[in-house]
Amino acid sequence: MGTQHNVRLAVLIDADNAQSSIIRELLVEVSKYGVATVKRVYGDWTTPNLRGWKETLNQHALQPIQQFSYTSGKNATDCALIIDAMDLLHSGRVDGFCLVSSDSDFTRLATRIRESGLVVYGFGEQKTPPPFVVACDKFVYTEILRAATSPAPTAPVETAGSKQLESILKDAVTAAMRDDGWAPLSGVGALITKTNPDFDARNYGYAKLSGLMRAQAFLELKTVSSSEGIGAATLYVRFRDEKQSRASASSSGT
Template identity: 60%
Template sequence: MASDTTSAKLAVLIDADNAPPAIIEELLAEVAKYGTAHAKRAYGDWTGTSLRGWKEQLLAQSIQPIQQFAYTTGKNATDAAMVIDAMDLLHSGRFDGFCLVSSDSDFTRLAARIREAGLTVYGFGERKTPKPFVAACDKFSYIENLITSSAAAPTDTALSPASHTSASRLKSDTALVDLLRNAVEASSDDDGWVRLASVGHIITKQHPDFDARNYGYNKLSDLMAATALFDLDRRIPGDGKPAVIYARDKRHPT
Protein backbone atom coordinates (compact mmCIF):
# COMPACT_ATOMS: atom_id res chain seq x y z
CA MET A 1 0.00 0.00 0.00
CA ALA A 2 1.33 3.44 -0.85
CA SER A 3 2.24 5.56 2.13
CA ASP A 4 0.72 8.63 0.52
CA THR A 5 -2.88 7.87 -0.34
CA THR A 6 -3.03 10.73 -2.85
CA SER A 7 -0.34 8.98 -4.93
CA ALA A 8 -1.82 5.49 -4.59
CA LYS A 9 -2.33 3.67 -7.87
CA LEU A 10 -5.92 2.48 -8.05
CA ALA A 11 -7.87 0.12 -10.28
CA VAL A 12 -11.51 1.16 -10.67
CA LEU A 13 -13.76 -1.74 -11.63
CA ILE A 14 -17.43 -0.96 -12.27
CA ASP A 15 -20.28 -3.44 -12.39
CA ALA A 16 -22.36 -1.46 -14.90
CA ASP A 17 -25.35 -3.72 -14.28
CA ASN A 18 -25.47 -2.53 -10.67
CA ALA A 19 -24.36 1.11 -10.80
CA PRO A 20 -26.21 4.16 -12.20
CA PRO A 21 -24.25 6.08 -14.86
CA ALA A 22 -25.56 9.48 -13.67
CA ILE A 23 -23.18 9.55 -10.69
CA ILE A 24 -19.96 8.51 -12.43
CA GLU A 25 -18.43 12.00 -12.45
CA GLU A 26 -19.02 12.42 -8.71
CA LEU A 27 -17.80 8.87 -8.09
CA LEU A 28 -14.49 9.45 -9.86
CA ALA A 29 -14.07 12.71 -7.91
CA GLU A 30 -14.46 10.66 -4.72
CA VAL A 31 -11.93 8.11 -5.99
CA ALA A 32 -9.46 10.96 -6.53
CA LYS A 33 -9.43 11.55 -2.76
CA TYR A 34 -7.80 8.16 -2.30
CA GLY A 35 -5.40 8.08 -5.23
CA THR A 36 -5.08 8.06 -9.02
CA ALA A 37 -7.21 5.78 -11.17
CA HIS A 38 -4.63 4.07 -13.38
CA ALA A 39 -7.24 1.63 -14.69
CA LYS A 40 -10.94 2.32 -15.22
CA ARG A 41 -13.09 -0.50 -16.51
CA ALA A 42 -16.85 -1.04 -16.73
CA TYR A 43 -18.32 -4.51 -17.20
CA GLY A 44 -21.56 -5.48 -18.89
CA ASP A 45 -23.26 -6.64 -22.07
CA TRP A 46 -22.86 -3.54 -24.22
CA THR A 47 -24.75 -5.10 -27.13
CA GLY A 48 -28.07 -4.75 -25.31
CA THR A 49 -30.15 -1.69 -24.52
CA SER A 50 -30.08 -1.81 -20.72
CA LEU A 51 -26.68 -0.08 -20.53
CA ARG A 52 -27.42 2.60 -23.11
CA GLY A 53 -27.09 5.36 -20.51
CA TRP A 54 -23.51 4.33 -19.78
CA LYS A 55 -22.09 4.81 -23.27
CA GLU A 56 -21.80 8.59 -23.11
CA GLN A 57 -20.09 8.38 -19.72
CA LEU A 58 -17.58 5.83 -20.99
CA LEU A 59 -16.33 8.30 -23.57
CA ALA A 60 -16.42 11.37 -21.33
CA GLN A 61 -14.56 9.71 -18.45
CA SER A 62 -12.21 7.51 -20.52
CA ILE A 63 -13.57 4.30 -19.03
CA GLN A 64 -12.78 1.08 -20.88
CA PRO A 65 -15.90 -1.00 -21.55
CA ILE A 66 -15.41 -4.73 -21.07
CA GLN A 67 -17.85 -6.76 -23.11
CA GLN A 68 -19.39 -9.79 -21.44
CA PHE A 69 -22.24 -11.64 -23.15
CA ALA A 70 -25.02 -13.10 -21.01
CA TYR A 71 -24.56 -16.74 -21.92
CA THR A 72 -27.71 -17.89 -20.16
CA THR A 73 -30.70 -16.36 -18.41
CA GLY A 74 -30.43 -15.94 -14.66
CA LYS A 75 -26.62 -16.15 -14.48
CA ASN A 76 -24.49 -13.05 -14.12
CA ALA A 77 -21.47 -13.57 -16.35
CA THR A 78 -20.46 -9.95 -15.77
CA ASP A 79 -19.53 -10.70 -12.15
CA ALA A 80 -17.25 -13.54 -13.18
CA ALA A 81 -15.47 -11.41 -15.79
CA MET A 82 -14.91 -8.63 -13.26
CA VAL A 83 -13.51 -11.04 -10.67
CA ILE A 84 -11.12 -12.62 -13.18
CA ASP A 85 -9.84 -9.21 -14.31
CA ALA A 86 -9.45 -8.09 -10.69
CA MET A 87 -7.26 -11.09 -9.88
CA ASP A 88 -5.14 -10.50 -12.98
CA LEU A 89 -4.62 -6.87 -11.97
CA LEU A 90 -3.91 -7.88 -8.37
CA HIS A 91 -1.17 -10.31 -9.41
CA SER A 92 0.37 -7.74 -11.76
CA GLY A 93 1.69 -5.94 -8.68
CA ARG A 94 1.06 -2.54 -10.29
CA PHE A 95 -1.67 -1.30 -7.96
CA ASP A 96 -1.96 -0.12 -4.36
CA GLY A 97 -5.73 -0.50 -4.10
CA PHE A 98 -8.99 -1.30 -5.83
CA CYS A 99 -12.28 0.57 -6.14
CA LEU A 100 -15.15 -1.88 -6.58
CA VAL A 101 -18.35 -0.23 -7.77
CA SER A 102 -21.40 -2.43 -7.25
CA SER A 103 -24.30 -3.06 -4.90
CA ASP A 104 -23.96 -6.82 -5.39
CA SER A 105 -22.91 -9.07 -2.51
CA ASP A 106 -21.22 -11.43 -5.01
CA PHE A 107 -18.07 -9.30 -4.71
CA THR A 108 -17.70 -9.89 -0.96
CA ARG A 109 -15.09 -12.61 -1.35
CA LEU A 110 -13.21 -10.60 -3.99
CA ALA A 111 -12.89 -7.64 -1.63
CA ALA A 112 -11.70 -9.91 1.17
CA ARG A 113 -9.14 -11.60 -1.10
CA ILE A 114 -7.67 -8.29 -2.25
CA ARG A 115 -7.33 -7.14 1.37
CA GLU A 116 -5.62 -10.43 2.24
CA ALA A 117 -2.97 -9.46 -0.30
CA GLY A 118 -2.33 -6.24 1.63
CA LEU A 119 -4.09 -3.84 -0.74
CA THR A 120 -6.77 -1.32 0.16
CA VAL A 121 -10.33 -1.85 -1.06
CA TYR A 122 -12.74 1.06 -1.52
CA GLY A 123 -16.32 -0.01 -2.16
CA PHE A 124 -19.07 2.06 -3.75
CA GLY A 125 -22.72 1.09 -3.90
CA GLU A 126 -26.28 2.05 -3.08
CA ARG A 127 -27.63 1.92 0.47
CA LYS A 128 -29.27 -1.39 -0.39
CA THR A 129 -25.81 -2.99 -0.62
CA PRO A 130 -25.67 -6.10 1.61
CA LYS A 131 -23.66 -5.65 4.81
CA PRO A 132 -21.20 -8.50 4.13
CA PHE A 133 -19.85 -6.67 1.06
CA VAL A 134 -19.69 -3.39 2.99
CA ALA A 135 -17.78 -5.04 5.85
CA ALA A 136 -15.33 -6.68 3.44
CA CYS A 137 -14.07 -3.27 2.27
CA ASP A 138 -11.64 -0.95 4.04
CA LYS A 139 -13.90 1.97 3.21
CA PHE A 140 -17.38 1.90 1.70
CA SER A 141 -19.17 4.96 0.29
CA TYR A 142 -22.85 5.07 -0.56
CA ILE A 143 -23.38 6.63 -3.97
CA GLU A 144 -26.40 8.53 -2.64
CA ASN A 145 -23.90 10.63 -0.66
CA LEU A 146 -22.03 11.54 -3.84
CA ILE A 147 -25.03 13.30 -5.38
CA THR A 148 -24.63 17.06 -5.15
CA SER A 149 -26.91 19.95 -5.91
CA SER A 150 -25.00 20.48 -9.14
CA ALA A 151 -25.69 16.94 -10.31
CA ALA A 152 -28.69 16.01 -12.36
CA ALA A 153 -31.68 15.13 -10.22
CA PRO A 154 -31.86 11.36 -9.76
CA THR A 155 -34.72 9.58 -11.45
CA ASP A 156 -35.02 7.25 -8.47
CA THR A 157 -35.94 8.97 -5.21
CA ALA A 158 -34.10 6.21 -3.36
CA LEU A 159 -30.87 7.76 -4.66
CA SER A 160 -31.51 11.10 -2.99
CA PRO A 161 -28.79 12.28 -0.58
CA ALA A 162 -29.45 12.10 3.14
CA SER A 163 -31.28 15.05 4.66
CA HIS A 164 -29.77 17.22 7.38
CA THR A 165 -30.21 15.48 10.74
CA SER A 166 -31.13 17.88 13.54
CA ALA A 167 -28.96 18.30 16.64
CA SER A 168 -31.65 16.83 18.87
CA ARG A 169 -31.89 13.69 16.75
CA LEU A 170 -28.11 13.34 16.68
CA LYS A 171 -27.94 13.53 20.47
CA SER A 172 -30.67 10.94 20.82
CA ASP A 173 -28.86 8.52 18.48
CA THR A 174 -27.15 6.47 21.17
CA ALA A 175 -25.19 4.32 18.73
CA LEU A 176 -23.75 7.37 16.97
CA VAL A 177 -22.89 9.20 20.19
CA ASP A 178 -21.19 6.12 21.64
CA LEU A 179 -19.26 5.59 18.41
CA LEU A 180 -17.96 9.16 18.37
CA ARG A 181 -17.13 9.27 22.08
CA ASN A 182 -15.38 5.92 22.08
CA ALA A 183 -13.27 6.91 19.07
CA VAL A 184 -12.24 10.18 20.75
CA GLU A 185 -11.39 8.40 23.99
CA ALA A 186 -9.42 5.65 22.24
CA SER A 187 -6.56 7.90 21.13
CA SER A 188 -6.89 11.12 23.14
CA ASP A 189 -4.01 12.61 25.13
CA ASP A 190 -4.02 13.31 28.87
CA ASP A 191 -5.98 16.52 28.27
CA GLY A 192 -8.61 14.66 26.26
CA TRP A 193 -7.65 16.11 22.87
CA VAL A 194 -7.27 14.01 19.74
CA ARG A 195 -6.67 14.80 16.09
CA LEU A 196 -9.93 14.58 14.20
CA ALA A 197 -8.22 12.56 11.46
CA SER A 198 -7.43 9.87 14.04
CA VAL A 199 -11.07 9.80 15.12
CA GLY A 200 -12.20 9.25 11.55
CA HIS A 201 -9.61 6.52 11.04
CA ILE A 202 -10.71 4.60 14.13
CA ILE A 203 -14.38 4.82 13.18
CA THR A 204 -13.78 3.67 9.61
CA LYS A 205 -11.87 0.62 10.82
CA GLN A 206 -14.93 -0.38 12.85
CA HIS A 207 -17.59 0.74 10.37
CA PRO A 208 -16.34 0.98 6.75
CA ASP A 209 -19.57 2.66 5.65
CA PHE A 210 -19.50 5.43 8.25
CA ASP A 211 -19.77 8.81 6.58
CA ALA A 212 -20.83 12.19 7.96
CA ARG A 213 -22.84 12.57 4.75
CA ASN A 214 -25.10 9.75 5.95
CA TYR A 215 -26.45 12.37 8.38
CA GLY A 216 -26.48 15.23 5.90
CA TYR A 217 -23.11 16.78 6.89
CA ASN A 218 -20.20 17.18 4.51
CA LYS A 219 -17.44 16.62 7.06
CA LEU A 220 -16.87 14.75 10.31
CA SER A 221 -16.07 18.05 12.00
CA ASP A 222 -19.46 19.44 10.93
CA LEU A 223 -21.24 16.37 12.27
CA MET A 224 -19.43 16.47 15.62
CA ALA A 225 -20.06 20.20 15.98
CA ALA A 226 -23.76 19.65 15.28
CA THR A 227 -24.03 17.21 18.18
CA ALA A 228 -22.81 19.96 20.57
CA LEU A 229 -21.14 17.18 22.58
CA PHE A 230 -17.55 17.94 21.60
CA ASP A 231 -15.12 20.82 21.73
CA LEU A 232 -13.33 21.42 18.43
CA ASP A 233 -10.05 23.29 18.19
CA ARG A 234 -8.46 24.38 14.90
CA ARG A 235 -4.68 24.60 15.34
CA ILE A 236 -2.09 26.08 13.00
CA PRO A 237 1.15 24.05 13.27
CA GLY A 238 3.23 26.66 11.42
CA ASP A 239 5.89 26.21 8.73
CA GLY A 240 3.20 26.64 6.11
CA LYS A 241 1.48 23.40 7.11
CA PRO A 242 -2.33 23.18 6.91
CA ALA A 243 -4.45 23.63 10.01
CA VAL A 244 -5.24 20.55 12.08
CA ILE A 245 -8.57 20.07 13.85
CA TYR A 246 -8.60 18.51 17.31
CA ALA A 247 -11.62 17.22 19.20
CA ARG A 248 -12.42 16.61 22.88
CA ASP A 249 -15.42 15.22 24.68
CA LYS A 250 -17.09 18.07 26.60
CA ARG A 251 -17.44 15.75 29.56
CA HIS A 252 -13.66 15.70 29.99
CA PRO A 253 -12.58 17.69 33.08
CA THR A 254 -10.78 20.91 32.17
Protein backbone atom coordinates in the same frame (compact mmCIF):
# COMPACT_ATOMS: atom_id res chain seq x y z
CA MET B 1 2.30 2.45 -1.05
CA GLY B 2 3.33 6.08 -1.56
CA THR B 3 1.38 9.26 -1.21
CA GLN B 4 -2.23 9.75 -2.17
CA HIS B 5 -1.16 11.46 -5.39
CA ASN B 6 0.60 8.40 -6.81
CA VAL B 7 -1.52 5.58 -5.38
CA ARG B 8 -2.60 3.59 -8.43
CA LEU B 9 -6.23 2.48 -8.30
CA ALA B 10 -8.20 0.08 -10.46
CA VAL B 11 -11.81 1.24 -10.80
CA LEU B 12 -13.96 -1.77 -11.69
CA ILE B 13 -17.63 -1.05 -12.27
CA ASP B 14 -20.48 -3.56 -12.39
CA ALA B 15 -22.77 -1.84 -14.93
CA ASP B 16 -25.69 -4.06 -13.94
CA ASN B 17 -25.54 -2.71 -10.39
CA ALA B 18 -24.36 0.87 -10.87
CA GLN B 19 -25.84 3.97 -12.49
CA SER B 20 -24.07 5.91 -15.20
CA SER B 21 -25.57 9.17 -13.91
CA ILE B 22 -23.20 9.30 -10.89
CA ILE B 23 -19.95 8.35 -12.64
CA ARG B 24 -18.57 11.89 -12.80
CA GLU B 25 -19.09 12.39 -9.06
CA LEU B 26 -17.74 8.90 -8.40
CA LEU B 27 -14.49 9.58 -10.26
CA VAL B 28 -14.07 12.84 -8.36
CA GLU B 29 -14.46 10.86 -5.13
CA VAL B 30 -11.93 8.28 -6.33
CA SER B 31 -9.41 11.07 -6.99
CA LYS B 32 -9.36 11.77 -3.23
CA TYR B 33 -7.78 8.36 -2.66
CA GLY B 34 -5.44 8.05 -5.63
CA VAL B 35 -5.13 7.98 -9.41
CA ALA B 36 -7.50 5.82 -11.46
CA THR B 37 -4.99 4.10 -13.76
CA VAL B 38 -7.50 1.39 -14.73
CA LYS B 39 -11.15 2.25 -15.44
CA ARG B 40 -13.32 -0.64 -16.65
CA VAL B 41 -17.06 -1.15 -16.84
CA TYR B 42 -18.43 -4.69 -17.11
CA GLY B 43 -21.72 -5.74 -18.67
CA ASP B 44 -23.51 -7.25 -21.62
CA TRP B 45 -23.49 -4.24 -23.93
CA THR B 46 -25.87 -5.93 -26.36
CA THR B 47 -28.75 -5.52 -23.90
CA PRO B 48 -31.06 -2.47 -23.99
CA ASN B 49 -30.69 -1.65 -20.29
CA LEU B 50 -27.06 -0.54 -20.74
CA ARG B 51 -27.67 1.88 -23.62
CA GLY B 52 -27.54 4.85 -21.25
CA TRP B 53 -23.86 4.14 -20.57
CA LYS B 54 -22.58 5.00 -24.08
CA GLU B 55 -22.10 8.74 -23.58
CA THR B 56 -20.66 8.23 -20.10
CA LEU B 57 -18.06 5.79 -21.40
CA ASN B 58 -16.80 8.30 -23.95
CA GLN B 59 -16.80 11.29 -21.59
CA HIS B 60 -14.73 9.60 -18.88
CA ALA B 61 -12.47 7.28 -20.90
CA LEU B 62 -14.03 4.17 -19.37
CA GLN B 63 -13.21 0.88 -21.03
CA PRO B 64 -16.31 -1.25 -21.63
CA ILE B 65 -15.74 -4.96 -21.09
CA GLN B 66 -18.19 -7.11 -23.00
CA GLN B 67 -19.51 -10.19 -21.24
CA PHE B 68 -22.38 -12.17 -22.73
CA SER B 69 -24.89 -13.78 -20.41
CA TYR B 70 -24.44 -17.36 -21.50
CA THR B 71 -26.94 -18.89 -19.09
CA SER B 72 -30.08 -17.38 -17.61
CA GLY B 73 -29.76 -16.83 -13.86
CA LYS B 74 -25.95 -16.89 -13.87
CA ASN B 75 -24.10 -13.59 -13.54
CA ALA B 76 -21.26 -13.86 -16.04
CA THR B 77 -20.50 -10.14 -15.58
CA ASP B 78 -19.52 -10.68 -11.94
CA CYS B 79 -17.24 -13.56 -12.92
CA ALA B 80 -15.48 -11.47 -15.58
CA LEU B 81 -14.90 -8.61 -13.15
CA ILE B 82 -13.54 -10.95 -10.48
CA ILE B 83 -11.16 -12.67 -12.91
CA ASP B 84 -9.79 -9.32 -14.12
CA ALA B 85 -9.43 -8.09 -10.54
CA MET B 86 -7.33 -11.13 -9.62
CA ASP B 87 -5.17 -10.66 -12.71
CA LEU B 88 -4.56 -7.04 -11.74
CA LEU B 89 -3.88 -8.03 -8.15
CA HIS B 90 -1.12 -10.45 -9.14
CA SER B 91 0.31 -8.15 -11.81
CA GLY B 92 1.47 -5.60 -9.25
CA ARG B 93 0.26 -2.77 -11.48
CA VAL B 94 -2.08 -1.23 -8.91
CA ASP B 95 -2.00 -0.35 -5.21
CA GLY B 96 -5.72 -0.63 -4.57
CA PHE B 97 -9.18 -1.23 -5.97
CA CYS B 98 -12.43 0.67 -6.24
CA LEU B 99 -15.28 -1.84 -6.59
CA VAL B 100 -18.48 -0.19 -7.79
CA SER B 101 -21.54 -2.35 -7.18
CA SER B 102 -24.39 -2.93 -4.75
CA ASP B 103 -24.00 -6.69 -5.11
CA SER B 104 -22.84 -8.86 -2.22
CA ASP B 105 -21.23 -11.27 -4.73
CA PHE B 106 -18.06 -9.15 -4.48
CA THR B 107 -17.64 -9.70 -0.73
CA ARG B 108 -15.09 -12.47 -1.10
CA LEU B 109 -13.19 -10.51 -3.76
CA ALA B 110 -12.84 -7.51 -1.44
CA THR B 111 -11.68 -9.76 1.38
CA ARG B 112 -9.13 -11.53 -0.84
CA ILE B 113 -7.66 -8.25 -2.10
CA ARG B 114 -7.26 -6.95 1.45
CA GLU B 115 -5.59 -10.21 2.48
CA SER B 116 -2.92 -9.36 -0.10
CA GLY B 117 -2.30 -6.01 1.56
CA LEU B 118 -4.04 -3.77 -0.95
CA VAL B 119 -6.73 -1.24 -0.08
CA VAL B 120 -10.33 -1.66 -1.21
CA TYR B 121 -12.82 1.19 -1.61
CA GLY B 122 -16.42 0.14 -2.18
CA PHE B 123 -19.13 2.21 -3.83
CA GLY B 124 -22.79 1.25 -3.85
CA GLU B 125 -26.31 2.21 -2.91
CA GLN B 126 -27.77 2.11 0.59
CA LYS B 127 -29.32 -1.25 -0.28
CA THR B 128 -25.84 -2.83 -0.48
CA PRO B 129 -25.75 -5.89 1.82
CA PRO B 130 -23.66 -5.36 4.99
CA PRO B 131 -21.18 -8.22 4.25
CA PHE B 132 -19.83 -6.38 1.19
CA VAL B 133 -19.77 -3.05 3.03
CA VAL B 134 -17.67 -4.32 5.94
CA ALA B 135 -15.37 -6.29 3.62
CA CYS B 136 -14.04 -2.96 2.25
CA ASP B 137 -11.57 -0.60 3.91
CA LYS B 138 -14.01 2.21 3.20
CA PHE B 139 -17.46 2.15 1.65
CA VAL B 140 -19.14 5.21 0.10
CA TYR B 141 -22.87 5.28 -0.51
CA THR B 142 -23.61 6.66 -3.95
CA GLU B 143 -26.60 8.60 -2.64
CA ILE B 144 -24.20 11.15 -1.11
CA LEU B 145 -22.41 11.47 -4.44
CA ARG B 146 -25.69 12.53 -6.02
CA ALA B 147 -26.20 14.98 -3.16
CA ALA B 148 -22.77 16.46 -3.91
CA THR B 149 -24.25 18.23 -6.93
CA SER B 150 -26.24 20.36 -4.48
CA PRO B 151 -24.26 22.84 -2.32
CA ALA B 152 -26.38 22.16 0.76
CA PRO B 153 -27.94 18.70 0.95
CA THR B 154 -31.20 18.83 2.87
CA ALA B 155 -31.91 15.12 3.17
CA PRO B 156 -29.16 13.30 5.07
CA VAL B 157 -28.85 9.58 4.40
CA GLU B 158 -28.86 8.84 8.13
CA THR B 159 -30.19 10.59 11.22
CA ALA B 160 -27.59 12.89 12.79
CA GLY B 161 -28.99 12.52 16.31
CA SER B 162 -29.14 8.75 16.39
CA LYS B 163 -27.87 6.76 19.37
CA GLN B 164 -25.78 4.68 16.98
CA LEU B 165 -23.93 7.78 15.77
CA GLU B 166 -23.35 8.94 19.34
CA SER B 167 -21.91 5.55 20.24
CA ILE B 168 -19.60 5.53 17.20
CA LEU B 169 -18.24 8.99 17.97
CA LYS B 170 -17.82 8.36 21.70
CA ASP B 171 -15.94 5.10 21.15
CA ALA B 172 -13.54 6.69 18.66
CA VAL B 173 -12.85 9.79 20.77
CA THR B 174 -12.22 7.63 23.82
CA ALA B 175 -9.79 5.40 21.91
CA ALA B 176 -7.84 8.34 20.42
CA MET B 177 -7.83 10.46 23.58
CA ARG B 178 -4.53 11.69 25.00
CA ASP B 179 -3.75 12.13 28.69
CA ASP B 180 -5.08 15.71 28.62
CA GLY B 181 -8.47 14.53 27.35
CA TRP B 182 -8.08 15.86 23.81
CA ALA B 183 -8.03 13.60 20.74
CA PRO B 184 -6.69 14.60 17.29
CA LEU B 185 -9.63 14.71 14.91
CA SER B 186 -7.65 12.94 12.18
CA GLY B 187 -7.00 10.02 14.53
CA VAL B 188 -10.65 9.89 15.51
CA GLY B 189 -11.68 9.76 11.86
CA ALA B 190 -9.22 6.97 11.10
CA LEU B 191 -10.51 4.88 14.01
CA ILE B 192 -14.12 5.36 12.98
CA THR B 193 -13.43 4.17 9.42
CA LYS B 194 -11.58 1.07 10.66
CA THR B 195 -14.61 -0.15 12.58
CA ASN B 196 -17.34 1.39 10.37
CA PRO B 197 -16.23 1.38 6.70
CA ASP B 198 -19.46 3.05 5.57
CA PHE B 199 -19.15 5.99 7.97
CA ASP B 200 -19.09 9.36 6.22
CA ALA B 201 -20.05 12.78 7.58
CA ARG B 202 -21.94 13.39 4.34
CA ASN B 203 -24.34 10.60 5.30
CA TYR B 204 -25.56 12.97 8.03
CA GLY B 205 -25.70 16.12 5.92
CA TYR B 206 -22.24 17.52 6.78
CA ALA B 207 -19.45 18.12 4.29
CA LYS B 208 -16.70 17.23 6.78
CA LEU B 209 -16.24 15.30 9.99
CA SER B 210 -15.44 18.53 11.86
CA GLY B 211 -18.88 19.91 11.06
CA LEU B 212 -20.59 16.78 12.29
CA MET B 213 -18.52 16.83 15.48
CA ARG B 214 -19.37 20.47 16.20
CA ALA B 215 -23.07 19.62 15.96
CA GLN B 216 -22.80 17.17 18.87
CA ALA B 217 -23.72 18.70 22.23
CA PHE B 218 -21.41 16.32 24.11
CA LEU B 219 -18.26 17.28 22.14
CA GLU B 220 -16.12 20.39 21.75
CA LEU B 221 -13.38 21.18 19.25
CA LYS B 222 -10.28 23.36 19.32
CA THR B 223 -7.75 24.39 16.69
CA VAL B 224 -4.02 24.26 17.42
CA SER B 225 -1.72 26.14 15.06
CA SER B 226 1.66 24.77 14.10
CA SER B 227 4.38 25.84 16.57
CA GLU B 228 6.62 26.83 13.67
CA GLY B 229 3.85 28.87 12.10
CA ILE B 230 3.87 26.74 8.97
CA GLY B 231 1.59 24.02 7.76
CA ALA B 232 -2.07 23.41 8.45
CA ALA B 233 -3.57 23.80 11.91
CA THR B 234 -4.62 20.67 13.77
CA LEU B 235 -8.13 20.07 15.07
CA TYR B 236 -8.70 18.34 18.39
CA VAL B 237 -11.90 17.08 20.02
CA ARG B 238 -12.87 16.14 23.57
CA PHE B 239 -15.95 15.45 25.65
CA ARG B 240 -17.74 18.40 27.24
CA ASP B 241 -18.53 18.08 30.91
CA GLU B 242 -22.19 17.44 31.70
CA LYS B 243 -22.94 21.12 32.51
CA GLN B 244 -21.39 22.29 29.22
CA SER B 245 -23.33 19.66 27.28
CA ARG B 246 -26.66 20.80 28.72
CA ALA B 247 -25.87 24.45 27.96
CA SER B 248 -24.84 23.61 24.39
CA ALA B 249 -27.97 21.54 23.81
CA SER B 250 -30.14 24.34 25.21
CA SER B 251 -28.55 27.01 23.01
CA SER B 252 -28.86 24.87 19.87
CA GLY B 253 -32.55 24.38 20.56
CA THR B 254 -33.32 28.08 20.72
